[in-house]
Amino acid sequence: MRYKTLAQLQRPHERIVCEIDHPAPAGTGVDLRGNTVxxxxxxxxxxxxVARGNIAGQGVLTCSRCLRxxxxxxxxxxVEHCALRQIDDPAVYATGEDExxxxxxxxxxxxxxxxxxRQMIALEVPFQPLCRPDCRGLCQKCGAVLDEEQCRCGADATDPRWAKLGELLEE
Ligand SMILES: [Zn+2]
Ligand SMILES: [Zn+2]
Known part of the structure; x- marks a missing residue:
């Protein structure tokens, strides 16, 4: 994602456009596949x-409930503020407090x-990824993936909070 346009960009009121079609950068916190475009x-x-842009790509996340x-x-x-500073200059990242x-x-x-x-992708990664909004997760007792298989511990595994609801539904 490197471009030979620095001299041009250093001039006030210049504008350059960077087309992106590269492997995703490391350190986004997610397993990315294919190019970011x-x-x-x-x-x-x-x-x-000022950087104004749009990027798209794909990857693989692990569901925070069922672990699939x-x-x-x-x-x-x-739209982000950028600076003509070296990306490997630790001082650029030093404060850590100023967003x-x-x-x-x-x-x-x-x-x-x-x-x-990297930062734009990292901001998009969900804090608690879910494979689907109502993923039922894992059985607390036997570890069965409840969206996928019959729980092996049967009725015993019913959460007491839901047992009452189950009774109501059966009536
Ligand atoms: Zn899930
Ligand atoms: Zn179970």
Whole structure:
């Protein structure tokens, strides 16, 4: 995700467009498959660099309830403040408290969008992934995947909170 457009972008009021079709960056917290595709427009406003873009891709997540893997797709639009600073400069990430820290997009003499794309994908990853919204998860006793198989411990495994509801439904 490196582009030979740094000199141009350093000039105030310049705008460049980066087409993206690259393997996903590492460190997003998710198992990504195939390329991340999209388009990012970088504008030097004279004061800062604004990145406006859209990226899409796919990967595999693990359901937080049943622990099965399931396919995940993302398609995200964003507007972010960036800075013409080296992405491997630790000082850029030092504060950790300010969410508004601009994202560095320079690697040596090249514009490098790896860190920007990594952060945009990482923000999209659900905190508690679910294979489907009402995934029934695992049986607390026998570990059966309840969406997939008959629980091996039968009625005994019924959560007492639901037992009452079961009685009502049977009436
Ligand atoms: Zn699940
Ligand atoms: Zn069970």
């Amino acid at each position: 999209g388009r990012v427009e970088l504008t030097n406003t004279g004061k800062t660099i 893997e399931f396919p995940w797709v993302f398609d995200v639009s964003f 508004e820290d601009p994202i560095p997009i320079v690697d040596d003499e090249l514009v490098d969008l790896t860190e920007l794309i």
